[in-house]
Amino acid sequence: MKKYKIGYTCGVFDMFHVGHLNLLEKCKSMCDYLIVGVCNDDYVRNIKHKEPVYSEQDRVRILEALKVVDRAELVTIEETNDKILAIEKFHFDVLFSGDDWKGSERYQKTEEQFKKYGAFIEYFPYTQGISTTQIKEKIKK
Numbered sequence: 659m660k661k662y663k664i665g666y667t668c669g670v671f672d673m674f675h676v677g678h679l680n681l682l683e684k685c686k687s688m689c690d691y692l693i694v695g696v697c698n699d700d701y702v703r704n705i706k707h708k709e710p711v712y713s714e715q716d717r718v719r720i721l722e723a724l725k726v727v728d729r730a731e732l733v734t735i736e737e738t739n740d741k742i743l744a745i746e747k748f749h750f751d752v753l754f755s756g757d758d759w760k761g762s763e764r765y766q767k768t769e770e771q772f773k774k775y776g777a778f779i780e781y782f783p784y785t786q787g788i789s790t791t792q793i794k795e796k797i798k799k
Contacts, residue, residue: 661688662778666750668695668733670702671717672710677784679724684782685754686726693748694721695733705735741768745775757781 667685671678671694686692696718702710712720714732721730737743741753753772759765760781769779 660690662750662752663689664691664693664748664750665689665752665754666693666695666744666748667754668697668738668744670697670706670710671721672702672712674717674720679726681754681782681784682721682724682726688754688780689752691728692726693750694727694730695737695744695748696721696730697738698732698734701733701735701738705738742771745772745777751777753777753779755779755781757783 665685665688667681669678669681682692682694696714697705699710699714702708710717718730718732721727733744737747744750745753753768755765765779772778
């Protein structure tokens with residue numbers, strides 16, 4: 659039996675690469691059922707200030723095809739930024755997040771709020787040497 663029953667992570671997942679796969683494999687290794695929130699195109703444009711390469715529908719389809727992902731679903735800007743909205747929608751036991759958020763005021767508050775749901779946050783380091791931004795830069799050259 660794994661540490662958690664239902665796990666959740668979210669991201670843009672544009673130009674899917676091995677760093678994304680590493681993250682999802684780590685998440686799935688810790689939970690029985692993995693839900694992946696895919697940030698919608700409005701989030702990419704208005705929060706990240708970038709134009710997505712793949713449409714939100716294509717990004718969901720790519721994630722749905724992975725055996726480590728049990729459910730992939732579009733999430734709004736609000737659901738991405740407010741993890742309480744996400745936990746109330748998806749009813750997960752654990753949120754998987756990048757370790758760059760660990761210790762931040764926002765995530766310390768979220769950890770405290772999660773206690774009333776009996777939920778936790780697990781932090782993972784990013785895969786070094788690969789990112790969608792790096793891939794885009796390499797293609798431009």
